Amino acid sequence: xxxxxxxxxxxxxxxxxxxxxxxxxxxxxxxxxxxxxxxxxxxxxxxxxxxxxxxxxxxxxxxxxxxxxxxxxxxxxxxxxxxxxxxxxxxxxxxxxxxxxxxxxxxxxxxxxxxxxxxxxxxxxxxxxxxxxxxxxxxxxxxxxxxxxxxxxxxxxxxxxxxxxxxxxxxxxxxxxxxxxxxxxxxx
Amino acid sequence: xxxxxxxxxxxxxxxxxxxxxxxxxxxxxxxxxxxxxxxxxxxxxxxxxxxxxxxxxxxxxxxxxxxxxxxxxxxxxxxxxxxxxxxxxxxxxxxxxxxxxxxxxxxxxxxxxxxxxxxxxxxxxxxxxxxxxxxxxxxxxxxxxxxxxxxxxxxxxxxxxxxxxxxxxxxxxxxxxxxxxxxxxxxx
Numbered sequence: 001x002x003x004x005x006x007x008x009x010x011x012x013x014x015x016x017x018x019x020x021x022x023x024x025x026x027x028x029x030x031x032x033x034x035x036x037x038x039x040x041x042x043x044x045x046x047x048x049x050x051x052x053x054x055x056x057x058x059x060x061x062x063x064x065x066x067x068x069x070x071x072x073x074x075x076x077x078x079x080x081x082x083x084x085x086x087x088x089x090x091x092x093x094x095x096x097x098x099x100x101x102x103x104x105x106x107x108x109x110x111x112x113x114x115x116x117x118x119x120x121x122x123x124x125x126x127x128x129x130x131x132x133x134x135x136x137x138x139x140x141x142x143x144x145x146x147x148x149x150x151x152x153x154x155x156x157x158x159x160x161x162x163x164x165x166x167x168x169x170x171x172x173x174x175x176x177x178x179x180x181x182x183x184x185x186x187x188x
Numbered sequence: 189x190x191x192x193x194x195x196x197x198x199x200x201x202x203x204x205x206x207x208x209x210x211x212x213x214x215x216x217x218x219x220x221x222x223x224x225x226x227x228x229x230x231x232x233x234x235x236x237x238x239x240x241x242x243x244x245x246x247x248x249x250x251x252x253x254x255x256x257x258x259x260x261x262x263x264x265x266x267x268x269x270x271x272x273x274x275x276x277x278x279x280x281x282x283x284x285x286x287x288x289x290x291x292x293x294x295x296x297x298x299x300x301x302x303x304x305x306x307x308x309x310x311x312x313x314x315x316x317x318x319x320x321x322x323x324x325x326x327x328x329x330x331x332x333x334x335x336x337x338x339x340x341x342x343x344x345x346x347x348x349x350x351x352x353x354x355x356x357x358x359x360x361x362x363x364x365x366x367x368x369x370x371x372x373x374x375x376x
Contacts, residue, residue, distance in 0.1 A: 021254045030258075050374060055345065059258030062250070066209045069257045069264065070218075070247030076257065077374065079367045080345060080359035085375075092376070101350055101357050114357065115348055146376045157243065157268060160303055162289055169289050169302065171268035179267045186238060186265065187273075188280070188334045 002133065004031040005038065005064040009133065012063075020059045023125070025113055028132045029139070030060025030084070033097045036137045037086045038065070040095045048089045049074045050147070052081040052098075060084075082114075085145055092147040100141040107131045107139060190321065192219040193226065193252040197321065200251075208247045211313070213301055216320045217327070218248025218272070221285045224325045225274045226253070228283045236277040237262045238335070240269040240286075248272075270302075273333060280335040288329040295319045295327060 004012040016027045041047060049067040051057040054076050058069065061084060067073035073089075087094025104111040109131040112118050159172040165181030175182065192200040204215045229235060237255040239245040242264050246257065249272060255261035261277075275282020292299040297319040300306050347360040353369030363370065 019250075020256055020259050022259075024259075027258070052368065054257065055260070056258045059256050062207075062257070068208055068247050069242065069250070069262075070215070070244045071208050071210075071212075072243070074257075077368075077372070079372065080348075080362060081351075081354075081356050081366060081368060083356065096375070098356055101355070147374055148376045151374045160268075163269075166269075167289070168269050168271065168286055174268060178269060180240065180265075180269060184265070184267065186335055186339045187284070188336045 002136065004035050007064075015063050016059075019063055020056075023129065024056050025110075025125070025128050025132055026056030026082070027060055028129060029082075029099065029110075030057045031064065032132075032136050033057070033084055033099070033140055034060050034064040034086075036140060036142060037084065037095050037097045040142055041086055042088050042093045042095070046089050047073075047086045047094070050085040050087070051076050052079040052083040052085075054078055055080075057082065057084050085147065087145070087147045090149070092149045094145050094147055096143045096145045097140050098143075099139060103139045103141070107135050110135065110139060190324065192223050195252075203251050204247075207251055208244075211317065212244050213298075213313070213316050213320055214244030214270070215248055216317060217270075217287065217298075218245045219252065220320075220324050221245070221272055221287070221328055222248050222252040222274075224328060224330060225272065225283050225285045228330055229274055230276050230281045230283070234277050235261075235274045235282065238273040238275070239264050240267040240271040240273075242266055243268075245270065245272050273335065275333070275335045278337070280337045282333055282335055284331045284333045285328050286331075287327060291327045291329070295323050298323065298327060 002009040012031050020027050049061045049065055058076055061074055062068050083098035085094050085096040109127045113128045157171050160169050161172045163170045163178040163181055165177045170178035190197040200219050208215050237249045237253055246264055249262055250256050271286035273282050273284040297315045301316045345359050348357050349360050351358045351366040351369055353365045358366035
């Protein structure tokens with residue numbers, strides 16, 4: 001039986017629909033990627049995650065590992081590469097899994113979807129999903145990596161004070177006022 | 189009975205433990221914040237979310253709304269303000285909820301936790317959680333806001349090509365090589 005993490009394939013599909021909202025092919029590929037990485041993790045109980053794209057992969061990681069956006073164990077780097085890494089958080093030893101475009105040659109539906117070779121309305125979602133399920137880890141490559149812990153250290157929030165601009169609490173390390181009051185506000 | 193979104197308080201606690209990994213006070217406050225925002229949403233079926241901190245709040249949003257990191261409906265702005273916004277994604281009309289430090293005066297355990305007035309080992313987690321549950325929305329303030337849609341538009345991935353540096357697929361808009369190959373790699 002096909003397993004993704006500790007779930008059956010069908011259980012994982014249900015999780016994807018419930019959490020992510022739709023059956024994105026990237027989430028299913030991402031599930032197989034996380035599964036492959038977890039099977040090859042270096043020893044050590046605690047690991048962090050990197051996604052090299054903000055699209056889809058972060059949700060596969062959040063569904064299948066303890067790493068989430070809000071607990072700080074998942075880091076998203078917006079490289080637009082379809083790759084993820086799980087690594088031991090103190091030493092930085094880890095495994096990286098990426099979608100290997102050379103291996104896509106044998107899977108025309110996945111290739112066509114990934115490289116957007118057809119307009120979306122001409123794509124056959126079911127055919128894409130069927131190939132993804134059949135291919136599993138056969139379209140990805142695993143590498144050993146060492147993460148530079150310096151680049152990924154989330155600085156402690158540190159001292160908190162009330163911003164003289166908005167009156168809300170903010171981290172003092174950001175300066176005399178909070179970043180929103182210093183021009184970054186997204187509100188009109 | 190206290191409800192958080194469609195869940196009972198205890199159901200939400202279970203979700204937090206399972207998804208976030210521990211009983212972070214910020215996740216519980218975040219649950220009440222999302223709940224308050226949802227009850228005051230402008231009409232319209234589709235909304236996006238903003239968290240103004242990466243700490244805790246993104247997980248409350250992901251647990252209680254359809255917005256996730258991987259589906260692009262949740263945006264994290266690292267302002268370090270304990271605030272979140274739900275807004276109608278086309279017009280930008282929305283509601284923002286923030287932890288109101290003036291209202292914390294009546295809740296000494298929450299205030300002491302939030303401003304880190306005591307070393308962590310002297311904190312009494314249960315006392316903090318008890319006050320959070322009792323306070324509910326009483327420690328927050330709701331504002332109507334309009335989000336500038338320009339600032340939050342996630343650019344389409346666009347054309348995908350193979351990077352001559354690493355041989356992996358990347359978005360052409362990033363330049364001749366992918367961002368990792370142009371010096372941003374986190375790997376040693």
